[in-house]
Structure formats: C-alpha cells, structure tokens
Amino acid sequence: MNRRCFLQMIGCLTVAAQSPQPIFARTYDNPEDIYARLKNSPDLRLSMCGGNISVGMDGDAGGLDKRRMEAWVRRSAAAVSAYFGRFPVDQWGLLVTPVEGDRIGPATTWGYPGSVTRLSVGRDVSDDALRENWVMVHEMTHLALPRFPQQNEWFMEGNATYVEPIARAQLGQISPQEVWRWVVEDMPKGQPQPDDEGLDHTHTWGRTYWGGAMYWLLAEIAIYKNSHGKYSLQDALRAINRASGGNKAYWSVAQAVQVGDAAVKSDALASLYGQLKDRAVAIDLDGVLRQLGISEQAGAIRFDDHAPLAELRRSITSLRKPDGSSTKACFITE
Ligand SMILES: [Zn+2]
Incomplete structure (x- = not known):
C-alpha cells in the first residue's frame, strides 16, 4: 500500500496532548505500560546521534527478528538526525507489535511519561518494504517538536x-x-x-x-x-x-x-x-x-x-x- 492510501485509510495517529485511547489497541494500549516495558526489559538498546533508543518486540515476532528492526531503526534515525542535527530526543522507546500480513502501521507516538512509539509491523514484511517505508521517519519527526494543544x-x-x-x-x-x-x-x-x-x-x-x-x-x-x-x-x-x-x-x-x-x-x-x-x-x-x-x-x-x-x-x-x-x-x- 502506498503512502497516500495508507494515510487516507487510517491516518497516522500521533497523540498531541491528553490521555488518548489509540485505535487498534492490543496488549499495550497506554504509554505508561509501553514506557515501563521498554525501560525495564528492552530487547535491544542502541545509541545513535545523541539518542539512546530502546526497542521491544511485543509478542510473537515470527520473521521480524530484532536485527531487521535494528537496521530499519538505524536507517530512519540517520535520516531524522541528519535533518535535525542530532537524534531529536535523548531517550526514545519503540514497541513493535507484530501483526498478520505485510503491512506497516498504524503507529502512535506519545511524549509522556517519556518519548515512546508503538508501531504495528506485519510479520511477512520484506526488507525492501522496510527500506522504502516512511512511517518510522514520520514518527521520529514527531519526537523533534513539543506537543501542542x-x-x-x-x-x-x-x-x-x-x-x-x-x-x-x-x-x-x-x-x-x-x-x-x-x-x-x-x-x-x-x-x-x-x-x-x-x-x-x-x-x-x-x-x-x-x-x-x-x-x-x-x-x-x-x-x-x-x-x-x-x-x-x-x-x-x-x-x-x-x-x-x-x-x-x-x-x-x-x-x-x-x-x-x-x-x-x-x-x-x-x-x-x-x-x-x-x-x-x-x-x-x-x-x-x-x-x-x-x-x-x-x-x-x-x-x-x-x-x-x-x-x-x-x-x-x-x-x-x-x-x-x-x-x-x-x-x-x-
Ligand atoms: Zn503523524
């Protein structure tokens, strides 16, 4: 699915302010739980361009092994860091929710209690699709600005x-x-x-x-x-x-x-x-x-x-x- 269809169908739910309930909620449906999970038991920790990044896999990852996710995170973080001159926040957590099929998204990014993102990724997604996809960079761009009303x-x-x-x-x-x-x-x-x-x-x-x-x-x-x-x-x-x-x-x-x-x-x-x-x-x-x-x-x-x-x-x-x-x-x- 291309970018435009994706945005038109489900949008990119990035939460601005007060306690939202994201659509497509699965096991982790609030930022406090995601934050605690990534702080206490991440599957992967990265340090890149001034940012410390924790990645967690939520449930049966199937073909989505964490090294494939790491490559995608690094590629996306490189682009965002090049634009902003550094990774846009000191600490960021990403919880990947593996889902059926090969789609990427939806994604939700919160700024409290820390900067965290939950992102659904299909277990059958190809490396090429990950390389070409824009969703991770879009979510990382949200990290760069404050939240607004x-x-x-x-x-x-x-x-x-x-x-x-x-x-x-x-x-x-x-x-x-x-x-x-x-x-x-x-x-x-x-x-x-x-x-x-x-x-x-x-x-x-x-x-x-x-x-x-x-x-x-x-x-x-x-x-x-x-x-x-x-x-x-x-x-x-x-x-x-x-x-x-x-x-x-x-x-x-x-x-x-x-x-x-x-x-x-x-x-x-x-x-x-x-x-x-x-x-x-x-x-x-x-x-x-x-x-x-x-x-x-x-x-x-x-x-x-x-x-x-x-x-x-x-x-x-x-x-x-x-x-x-x-x-x-x-x-x-x-
Ligand atoms: Zn967005």
Missing part, C-alpha cells in the same frame, strides 16, 4: 508530513523527485474546502496533514526570502527542537513560532500562523511550484534550474552540515 494538531502532523521525505532525501534514501511528487500530487488535498474556518478550527484529514504541510512549505519559502538565503526552515526547526528538548515538552504554537522565528531573524512562522489559523486561505500552489521550478510532465517530475527559487529547491533536499555535538559519521549506516 489538540486544535493545533495540523501544526505537528503537517510538520512530520513535510519533513519526513526531505530528511530521507538529504541522506540519499529517496530522490528529490520523490519528495516533490508528494507536493505536486498530494498537497492540493490541503486546500480549504467550503465551510473551512482555518487550520486551527478545521480538523479534516486533508487540512491536518496536507494543509499543515503547506504551512511549512510556505514558511520554508518565506524564511529563505526574508533572509536572502542565509537561513532555512531547518534552522528554525532545529532551534525549536533544542529549546524544547522534543515531544516531552508541552508548548503553545505561539511559543514555538517565537523560538523558530528568533533563530532565523524573521517573523515568517508567526506571520503565516496569523494568516492561516482562523481563516480559509486558498494557496496558489501552482504558482509556488512554478517559482520552485517543479512540474509534472507525462508522469515524471521535472526541474527547471532557471526558476526564481531553483536554488532553494536544490538546497531543501541537500545535506546540511552537522551542528554542535553531531558528526557526519553518525548519519552513515550502510
């Missing part, structure tokens, strides 16, 4: 939707064409429909995931323009991650945009938030793609290197130099 779910789901393919492309795990294909084909689903009341008040699937992702793409462009290419959205997101410590923190969107904007000496995040949170604003996505030099011709994604924002487009999917405590070595897994 429920009405701002679009802010974090949009962020994970936007960042996940870019993080993988920066390490060469997918092509830039694949990144922009999602934008060309799927981002229009984030446009406001009749009766839309803005991102904070319209909790449909399209507005939450792709409307949210559109906010982050517009922020990317605004930061680039305001700073004449000196700063990027990546700088703002790294700053929010460092200031909050990740998803154990609980912030308002106002706090996050203030920290992000300060890092890039701009008001782009706050200004866009003010424009989009309470009103239906249709975005000229065709115009945005033209500026970036992106088009789809006969099913292929084509780039125009003479477009006004072609340099920005190239930089988005290029590996940035590590900062602080991180080193390039920690991103290389194979």
Whole structure:
C-alpha cells in the first residue's frame, strides 16, 4: 500500500496532548505500560546521534527478528538526525507489535511519561518494504517538536508530513523527485474546502496533514526570502527542537513560532500562523511550484534550474552540515 492510501485509510495517529485511547489497541494500549516495558526489559538498546533508543518486540515476532528492526531503526534515525542535527530526543522507546500480513502501521507516538512509539509491523514484511517505508521517519519527526494543544494538531502532523521525505532525501534514501511528487500530487488535498474556518478550527484529514504541510512549505519559502538565503526552515526547526528538548515538552504554537522565528531573524512562522489559523486561505500552489521550478510532465517530475527559487529547491533536499555535538559519521549506516 502506498503512502497516500495508507494515510487516507487510517491516518497516522500521533497523540498531541491528553490521555488518548489509540485505535487498534492490543496488549499495550497506554504509554505508561509501553514506557515501563521498554525501560525495564528492552530487547535491544542502541545509541545513535545523541539518542539512546530502546526497542521491544511485543509478542510473537515470527520473521521480524530484532536485527531487521535494528537496521530499519538505524536507517530512519540517520535520516531524522541528519535533518535535525542530532537524534531529536535523548531517550526514545519503540514497541513493535507484530501483526498478520505485510503491512506497516498504524503507529502512535506519545511524549509522556517519556518519548515512546508503538508501531504495528506485519510479520511477512520484506526488507525492501522496510527500506522504502516512511512511517518510522514520520514518527521520529514527531519526537523533534513539543506537543501542542489538540486544535493545533495540523501544526505537528503537517510538520512530520513535510519533513519526513526531505530528511530521507538529504541522506540519499529517496530522490528529490520523490519528495516533490508528494507536493505536486498530494498537497492540493490541503486546500480549504467550503465551510473551512482555518487550520486551527478545521480538523479534516486533508487540512491536518496536507494543509499543515503547506504551512511549512510556505514558511520554508518565506524564511529563505526574508533572509536572502542565509537561513532555512531547518534552522528554525532545529532551534525549536533544542529549546524544547522534543515531544516531552508541552508548548503553545505561539511559543514555538517565537523560538523558530528568533533563530532565523524573521517573523515568517508567526506571520503565516496569523494568516492561516482562523481563516480559509486558498494557496496558489501552482504558482509556488512554478517559482520552485517543479512540474509534472507525462508522469515524471521535472526541474527547471532557471526558476526564481531553483536554488532553494536544490538546497531543501541537500545535506546540511552537522551542528554542535553531531558528526557526519553518525548519519552513515550502510
Ligand atoms: Zn503523524
């Protein structure tokens, strides 16, 4: 099943705030139990790019041996760490629930009592499917930002939707064409429909995931323009991650945009938030793609290197130099 079908059918249930009951609950249906299980008896402990990772297998793993899970965790952690400059939290636990078949997901990520994720994986899944899959990187991206009030779910789901393919492309795990294909084909689903009341008040699937992702793409462009290419959205997101410590923190969107904007000496995040949170604003996505030099011709994604924002487009999917405590070595897994 491809990414779009998967998201449309079941979404990615990432929990923002107060004690939710995730769908498809099996034996471990609350974060306290998952946290205790992974803290006391993990099947695997890894240390990577500044993060200590515990992995547990819940029940009959069948063909899902822990070394296969380790390879997938390392590949995904490398992409997320490359984007954020380090693994986004100090401690993270992953509980894998083996299920029938070969599907990957659903997944749920919590920030309390610690950063933990529960993820269902089919016992018959192939190594190729694991290598190509995006769900683990999406969940790890959720670790990077604080939790927000429920009405701002679009802010974090949009962020994970936007960042996940870019993080993988920066390490060469997918092509830039694949990144922009999602934008060309799927981002229009984030446009406001009749009766839309803005991102904070319209909790449909399209507005939450792709409307949210559109906010982050517009922020990317605004930061680039305001700073004449000196700063990027990546700088703002790294700053929010460092200031909050990740998803154990609980912030308002106002706090996050203030920290992000300060890092890039701009008001782009706050200004866009003010424009989009309470009103239906249709975005000229065709115009945005033209500026970036992106088009789809006969099913292929084509780039125009003479477009006004072609340099920005190239930089988005290029590996940035590590900062602080991180080193390039920690991103290389194979
Ligand atoms: Zn999510």
